Amino acid sequence: MDDDDLLTPTPEGLACPAAGLHVDPWGPVDTAVITHAHADHLRPGAARYLCAAPSAPLLARRLPAGAAIEAVPYGARVPLGGVTLSLHPAGHVLGSAQVRLERGGEVWVVTGDFKRAPDPTCAPFEVVPCDVLVTEATFGLPIYRWRPAAEVVGEVVAWVRGCGERGRAAVLLCYALGKAQRVLAELAALEAWGERRVWLHGAIAPLVEAYRAAGVRLAPTAVVGDAPRGARFAGELVLAPPSAHRSPWLRRLGEQESALASGWMRLRRERRRRGVDRGFVLSDHADWPALLRTARETGARRVLVTHGHTDALVRALGEAGLDAAALPTEFQGEADFHAGFLEPAAGAPP
Numbered sequence: 602m603d604d605d606d607l608l609t610p611t612p613e614g615l616a617c618p619a620a621g622l623h624v625d626p627w628g629p630v631d632t633a634v635i636t637h638a639h640a641d642h643l644r645p646g647a648a649r650y651l652c653a654a655p656s657a658p659l660l661a662r663r664l665p666a667g668a669a670i671e672a673v674p675y676g677a678r679v680p681l682g683g684v685t686l687s688l689h690p691a692g693h694v695l696g697s698a699q700v701r702l703e704r705g706g707e708v709w710v711v712t713g714d715f716k717r718a719p720d721p722t723c724a725p726f727e728v729v730p731c732d733v734l735v736t737e738a739t740f741g742l743p744i745y746r747w748r749p750a751a752e753v754v755g756e757v758v759a760w761v762r763g764c765g766e767r768g769r770a771a772v773l774l775c776y777a778l779g780k781a782q783r784v785l786a787e788l789a790a791l792e793a794w795g796e797r798r799v800w801l802h803g804a805i806a807p808l809v810e811a812y813r814a815a816g817v818r819l820a821p822t823a824v825v826g827d828a829p830r831g832a833r834f835a836g837e838l839v840l841a842p843p844s845a846h847r848s849p850w851l852r853r854l855g856e857q858e859s860a861l862a863s864g865w866m867r868l869r870r871e872r873r874r875r876g877v878d879r880g881f882v883l884s885d886h887a888d889w890p891a892l893l894r895t896a897r898e899t900g901a902r903r904v905l906v907t908h909g910h911t912d913a914l915v916r917a918l919g920e921a922g923l924d925a926a927a928l929p930t931e932f933q934g935e936a937d938f939h940a941g942f943l944e945p946a947a948g949a950p951p
Contacts (some may be wrong), residue, residue, distance in 0.1 A: 607684070607702055607709045608735065615711065615735070617702055622651070624700050624711050634686065636662055637697035638778060643895075651679070653688045653848025656696025656813055659778065663930035669847055676825070691715040693885050694779030695812055701729050709901065711735040714908070716884070717750030717891040718747055722779075722817050723788040734901035735891045735928060740864050741910035747864070747888045753881050754787035755839070760860065765836025770857040772815055774877065777805045777842045779885050782812045782864055783876065784840065799815065799832065800825050802841035802850070825853065842936035847876070864888075893917060896925075 608617050612628040623633040626689060628644035636642055638659035640654075650670045652660055657672035664670070673679060675698070679686040688698040691895045693714040700711040710731040717726050753824075757773065764771040775781045781801075788794045798821045801809060806824045813819060834854045845851060846859065864884025865871040872880035886897065896904050896918055904925040911927035918925035 607704055607707065607733070615928075619704060620681035620686060620702065621783050622646075622686070622930065632681075634688075634700055635660060636691065636700060636711070637799060638935075639694070639714070639776075642713065648720070651686070651688075653690075653698035653845045654694045655815060656698065658814070659696055659808070662807065662811065664713060667844055669946070672769070676729075688718060689727045689729050690724035692717065692723060693848055695723045695782070695815060695817070699727070701731070707732050709733045709735065710901075711787060712737055712895070714739065714886055715895075717895065718750060718888075719752070720783055720885070721790065722782045722812060726897070728898045730900050732788075732901060733903045733905065734896060734899050735888065735905045735907060736892065736914075737908040738892060738911050739909035740884060740888055740904045740913040741892055741914035742891050742950060743907060743913075745864060745867055745888045746885075746890060747882065747884060748863075748885060750783065750787050751791070753862075753883045754791065755793065756863075757860075758788070760858075760881075761836070761838045764809055764858050768835045769857055770834035770839055770854040771838055772841055772845075772851065772854065772859045773862055774841055774843045774859060775862040775883075776885075777802075778808050779906055780883065781805045781842075781904060782809060782817065782819060782947050783883070783885065784857075784862060785809065785822065786817060788820040789818050794820060796821055797838075800828070800837055800839040801820050802839070802845055804842050804844075805840055893921070896923060897921070912922050 608615055611622055613630050615624045622634050623630045624634050625636055625642040626633050632649045633647035635650055635652040638656055645665050654672040654674050660762040662924050673688050680943055685703045686700045691697040691699045691713050692718055708731040710729045714737050715726055721912045761771040783823050801822050801824050802827050860875045860879035861875055861877045862881045862883040865884045866880030904918050904923050905928040907928040915925045915927050
């Protein structure tokens, strides 16, 4: 990167020295601008946190008590030194944001994790015109193309019905923040599901209530730990974080089948690798067509690619006539799932 670039890599992460801030820093800094509350983007230790307003309650849950969190409405312009900061919807999870930085008429945008597919749990992605785009590439390979979420969740419903016929509980493993709530929101919209209750692992329940407090409509839920002793779960849908897989907690559910909701389930070998019975391809990241489309629609003359399959996306963007290059980062987005990376953030309550 050039010396006059607005953003530059540092040991603590991507920094904007002119504004005195870091975007999703990996270590303690003075000012952290947080794109969303997933633990690979949110670390304790910053003196000050800026985030999109809908994300502030989630940060408060996941950071140590007393963290200085400032909520910024989407689109509000915040002057920092000679730079103007604004946050714009990323469509990833509740409160997820793209970071727009402007100085001297030049605009840089950091997408953070994002998706273009409709999602009833968060504000839709906003195309933000820019000169330089820093984009994620978690699923930056042509094989990754998503079907509508309603179709996938419809398949989940059919699987749950089949589990009931076999006298088993249906345990769906999904991220505690974002994926679980998206499944619940899609179920709430499905006539085939109606007002059936979904059982939750205790790590998911508080975040579900945070979404409800934000006005997101979700299917009815109950916590497994609150069920009476001897309760039967055959034919019931249970949402649990990936960390619960093969754990003693599952014994209370009796006979069961397991599934994982993730974009990684697009690859059959990943389902075998995780040791689950079913895989449902449901991702909160942009797929390959959406990554290419976004780079084109922003009008960026330069694209820096990070988090994931950077090489393939850089090559494709270069072939499309864009100045594209990889930007190394410590974490690789949802890929860290396979390295045993689990939420919540270090130092945060479960």
